[in-house]
Amino acid sequence: MAAAAAGPPSPSVAPITLPSSNPSGHNLFTRIRIATVDDVPHIHKLIHRLAVFERLTNVFRATVDSLSATLFPPLPPPPFTSFTIFILEVSPVPFLPSKIAHFTPVIKTVHLDLQIDDPEKEAFRSNSNDATVAGFVLFFPNYSTFLAKPGFYIESIFVRDCYRRKGFGKMLLSAVAAQAAKMGYGRVEWVVLDWNVNAIAFYEQMGAEILPEWRICRLTGVALEAYADV
Helix, strand or coil: CCCCCCCCCCCCCCCCCCCCCCCCCEEEEEEEEECCHHHHHHHHHHHHHHHHHCCCHHHCCCCHHHHHHHHCCCCCCCCCCCCEEEEEEEECCCCCCCCECCECCEEEEEEECCCCCCCCCCCCECCCCCCEEEEEEEEEEEEECCCCEEEEEEEEEEECHHHCCCCHHHHHHHHHHHHHHHCCCCCEECCCCCCCHHHHHHHHHCCCCCCCCCCCCCCCHHHHHCCCCC
16 A cells, blocks of 8 residues: 655744844933033033023023132032032943042933934033033032021022933932932922922922922012112
């Protein structure tokens, strides 16, 4: 009896490629460090951008020279005892770990779905490596008589428009709060414009308490100068 003819070969099955478990995206490396006098041109531009955002350019008087003279005098006090500025830098390449007196720069990696298009990258290029200045925070000590403890008052915090809503503002605010906690300070305070509802919501998410019953009292300009001869 003749053997049965072999059936047709089974069709080959193409291997199935599963999607990668790691989503595609881009890494952006960040560093928060203490500003130096070399950063003043960038600080000046950032403060002006803040004045534009807050619709207060009519009271903007700062210049590069005046900022240099007041923030970085010839014999500057140690950081955190007077005006201190944290600079936020971003870079496509990792920052090298470094340590300086009083403060160790905070280095982190941010994972983004899309690469950030910064049309002003060259204008805000940092003096270090291939970094770009993305934001800043300026703060200084104050004192609570009720707590009998010093604290920090944040005068200005700003992140450039193309870097917003990516956690960078939280990084800057967290750096100030962390420094206050390490130094045993009692509080960190700042003000926010009442129409800036996004900022108010963000600060509340950070754990800040909004105090609507308090009002800012300010003597400035002619009203202040009237006291010069008292």
